[in-house]
Amino acid sequence: MIKKAKNLKVFISCILLIYFILTTCVVLGKQIKHAFRFKTVVIDAGHGGKDPGAHGAYSLEKNVALAIAKKVRQLITDDMPDINVIMTRTTDRFIELNRRSAIANENNANLFISIHCNSSPEGIAKIADKQKGVMLLVYGYHRKGEQMEALRENASIYIEKDYQKNYAGYNEKDPTSMIVLNAYMQKYRKQSILFGELLDHEFVNNDGRKSRGVKEQGVLVLAHSAMPAVLVETGYINNPGEEKYLNSKEGQDEIAHSIVRAIKKYKEEIGTQ
Numbered sequence: 250m251i252k253k254a255k256n257l258k259v260f261i262s263c264i265l266l267i268y269f270i271l272t273t274c275v276v277l278g279k280q281i282k283h284a285f286r287f288k289t290v291v292i293d294a295g296h297g298g299k300d301p302g303a304h305g306a307y308s309l310e311k312n313v314a315l316a317i318a319k320k321v322r323q324l325i326t327d328d329m330p331d332i333n334v335i336m337t338r339t340t341d342r343f344i345e346l347n348r349r350s351a352i353a354n355e356n357n358a359n360l361f362i363s364i365h366c367n368s369s370p371e372g373i374a375k376i377a378d379k380q381k382g383v384m385l386l387v388y389g390y391h392r393k394g395e396q397m398e399a400l401r402e403n404a405s406i407y408i409e410k411d412y413q414k415n416y417a418g419y420n421e422k423d424p425t426s427m428i429v430l431n432a433y434m435q436k437y438r439k440q441s442i443l444f445g446e447l448l449d450h451e452f453v454n455n456d457g458r459k460s461r462g463v464k465e466q467g468v469l470v471l472a473h474s475a476m477p478a479v480l481v482e483t484g485y486i487n488n489p490g491e492e493k494y495l496n497s498k499e500g501q502d503e504i505a506h507s508i509v510r511a512i513k514k515y516k517e518e519i520g521t522q
């Protein structure tokens with residue numbers, strides 16, 4: 250009899266636990282769906298001020314990155330007026346990497362795009378076209394711990410205000426919270442790769458650029474961003490042909506247009522997910 254009662258207690262506990270998990274998933278799912286509106290993009294011009302980044306024969310990465318970033322901002326403002334664009338810098342000034350992702354996190358950005366130029370280790374290439382093309386970097390797994398930190402610090406932004414009321418406070422020791430954080434990490438990784446692939450497609454198929462594809466790397470500026478984030482290597486500044494392209498109006502316009510087309514496609518795809 251006692252054993253039966255004990256079994257019944259365990260059975261009821263299990264039912265209650267399953268019920269709790271299911272209702273949590275349903276409520277969270279609704280909140281996430283409701284909370285998701287693609288409205289803010291952060292454009293990060295790499296380097297700046299005392300940090301020039303890579304250089305070619307006559308130009309610096311920090312200036313090329315800023316010029317392209319400004320064009321992207323202008324195009325989004327013109328073509329997608331419902332999107333809020335935030336720049337991490339608009340002038341030639343130095344900003345710490347952590348500050349860049351903090352700007353994105355504080356503004357509850359939906360996408361973080363960091364603009365850079367690549368450089369081949371040989372220095373200024375003697376033979377033109379030695380190293381050329383674009384490369385897209387997304388956050389790599391070996392820095393998982395750091396992104397977890399960023400997510401934890403910003404968890405309140407991603408979980409609606411009602412979360413506290415509904416779940417009696419967010420508790421990082423609570424396994425449910427850890428499950429939620431992990432789910433976000435997986436989701437952001439997938440979305441970062443999706444945006445990277447869409448942009449890669451634009452560069453290759455629309456602009457005829459060569460590409461090294463989308464790669465996962467432990468890039469610091471992406472590590473602390475609690476949203477999908479992609480670093481765009483727009484070309485090799487120390488390749489004479491690419492340096493010319495990266496500094497030209499045509500080249501910068503082409504890159505900026507491709508980035509904005511990829512944002513549009515990404516917004517559409519995310520909206521239907």
Ligand SMILES: [Zn+2]
Nearest residue numbers: 295302365366
């Ligand atoms: Zn760079």
